Amino acid sequence: MSAGFSGEVVEFYAKYRRGYAQDVIGWLAEAFALADHGVVLDLGCGTGQLTVPLAARAHAVIGMDPEPDMLARAKDTAAGHGCTNITWLLGSDRDLPALAGLLGEHTLAAITMANSIHLLDYQRLFGAARPLLRPGGGIAVLANGTPLWRQDSAASGALRACLEQWFEVQLVSGCGTDQQSRREYAAALKATGYVEVRETVLIDREDVLDVEHVIGNLYSAIPARQLPPPQRRPAFEERIRQALPDGVFAERVRVSVLTGRVTLAGEVT
Numbered sequence: 001m002s003a004g005f006s007g008e009v010v011e012f013y014a015k016y017r018r019g020y021a022q023d024v025i026g027w028l029a030e031a032f033a034l035a036d037h038g039v040v041l042d043l044g045c046g047t048g049q050l051t052v053p054l055a056a057r058a059h060a061v062i063g064m065d066p067e068p069d070m071l072a073r074a075k076d077t078a079a080g081h082g083c084t085n086i087t088w089l090l091g092s093d094r095d096l097p098a099l100a101g102l103l104g105e106h107t108l109a110a111i112t113m114a115n116s117i118h119l120l121d122y123q124r125l126f127g128a129a130r131p132l133l134r135p136g137g138g139i140a141v142l143a144n145g146t147p148l149w150r151q152d153s154a155a156s157g158a159l160r161a162c163l164e165q166w167f168e169v170q171l172v173s174g175c176g177t178d179q180q181s182r183r184e185y186a187a188a189l190k191a192t193g194y195v196e197v198r199e200t201v202l203i204d205r206e207d208v209l210d211v212e213h214v215i216g217n218l219y220s221a222i223p224a225r226q227l228p229p230p231q232r233r234p235a236f237e238e239r240i241r242q243a244l245p246d247g248v249f250a251e252r253v254r255v256s257v258l259t260g261r262v263t264l265a266g267e268v269t
């Protein structure tokens, strides 16, 4: 079943998700020598929040996502920025072998997965990605902060309790940002033969969100089919306001990237 990044959720995503700081884009460009004819596959590219700025530093980028609405929004954003070096593909992690046939072997400098790895079959993907990557190239698994309801603060706990009650679910997943998941991804990269596997923290700071941003961020993360219908939104939003009596949310913004290479940087095979 689709993860539900469609319909209204797309606009909430584009408006209320923090994009990627230039420092992050610059770090990826350096780490994978993108200035040297670097071609990147951004898998699970969503609305293109990483794809579009990355394209300014790469020779070419492929933005791939299984959700047509996300991809359409990404295309519009790229057109608005005058990008001409992005190819958009409707597809998922399962399409990597087909992509290898199309691109040929050892063509990609990097495959980025930003806030999307928890939706993929990462073990199979890491294997399927190897033949596509050029020497020194690799995989970058980005975590762009922690979900607002999974942070280590009283406000986050209150938000989580409120959501769990409203949706009658237990919210245990860190969406691939938690330490345990990161360790599992790192172990899987090593087990698949990647080298220089390491996690690098690029940003660690606090941001203050007003309630409108908290609600917009939540709507960007709820599958479209589960969004509260318009007539129930005032009640839902009132619950969120009650959970955050200060009217603001202090968000810890920890941006990190887990990388692994097919061969050591600079090594010629």
Ligand SMILES: C[S@@+](CC[C@H](N)C(=O)[O-])C[C@H]1O[C@@H](n2cnc3c(N)ncnc32)[C@H](O)[C@@H]1O
Binding pocket: 003, 005, 017, 043, 044, 045, 046, 047, 048, 049, 050, 064, 065, 066, 067, 070, 091, 092, 093, 094, 113, 114, 115, 116, 119, 120, 121, 144
């Ligand atoms: C949380 S969004 C991240 C979007 C973007 N990378 C970003 O950082 O803003 C997750 C994206 O992964 C996509 N996705 C879901 N399942 C996928 C799969 N099996 N293969 C590739 N992408 C997938 C979703 O459609 C969605 O656009």
